Amino acid sequence: MTWQELETQCRGCLQCELGQTRTNLVFGVGNPEAEVLFIGEGPGEQEDLKGEPFVGRSGQLLDQYLAAVDLDRRKNIYIANMVKCRPPGNRDPKPEEQDRCMVWLKQQVALMQPKIIVCLGRISAQRIISPEFRVTKEHGQFFEANGILRMGTFHPAALLRNPRQKPDALEDFLALQRKIGEICGRTYE
Numbered sequence: 001m002t003w004q005e006l007e008t009q010c011r012g013c014l015q016c017e018l019g020q021t022r023t024n025l026v027f028g029v030g031n032p033e034a035e036v037l038f039i040g041e042g043p044g045e046q047e048d049l050k051g052e053p054f055v056g057r058s059g060q061l062l063d064q065y066l067a068a069v070d071l072d073r074r075k076n077i078y079i080a081n082m083v084k085c086r087p088p089g090n091r092d093p094k095p096e097e098q099d100r101c102m103v104w105l106k107q108q109v110a111l112m113q114p115k116i117i118v119c120l121g122r123i124s125a126q127r128i129i130s131p132e133f134r135v136t137k138e139h140g141q142f143f144e145a146n147g148i149l150r151m152g153t154f155h156p157a158a159l160l161r162n163p164r165q166k167p168d169a170l171e172d173f174l175a176l177q178r179k180i181g182e183i184c185g186r187t188y189e
């Protein structure tokens with residue numbers, strides 16, 4: 001299956017009740033041939049309206065961190081969410097909704113074959129790295145599983161609520177930049 005075929009299939013998905021209330025499905029944004037995949041939890045109001053992950057203030061903050069380490073959501077990374085449709089009223093996605101939707105993310109990972117996955121926020125990190133993952137203690141550390149390095153860092157919305165964590169987040173992105181240089185043999189420019 002090609003990336004385009006996967007996206008077309010996903011866009012028609014009604015496998016859970018979130019499909020009934022979405023404005024736009026948020027499949028992801030970026031370069032599916034990139035070596036780094038960022039994964040968030042799910043779309044909020046702005047993301048649902050625009051059909052793109054991490055827009056609005058938290059998206060702008062994320063873009064600033066990306067730019068600081070020569071990454072760009074339109075060029076050399078891909079950004080996706082665990083859940084593709086917005087839960088109404090910004091409630092948390094139910095476990096069964098997460099389970100159904102993760103099938104799409106797994107197919108994205110299988111096609112993309114990223115070398116590094118960066119989890120944005122606790123929910124994503126606990127699903128992708130470890131159920132016991134604690135962002136405040138383990139952010140910026142790399143864990144290997146199935147040939148993919150995984151790192152968790154702060155969700156940009158959490159950084160907007162708690163700016164004291166911004167220097168730690170920047171360190172995580174700098175560690176990511178170094179890791180890209182190590183394992184991909186080059187830096188992104």
Ligand code: SF4
Pocket residue numbers: 010013014015016017018019020025083084085097100101104
């Ligand atoms: S949230 Fe995921 S599983 Fe549910 S309808 Fe949307 S794409 Fe399908």
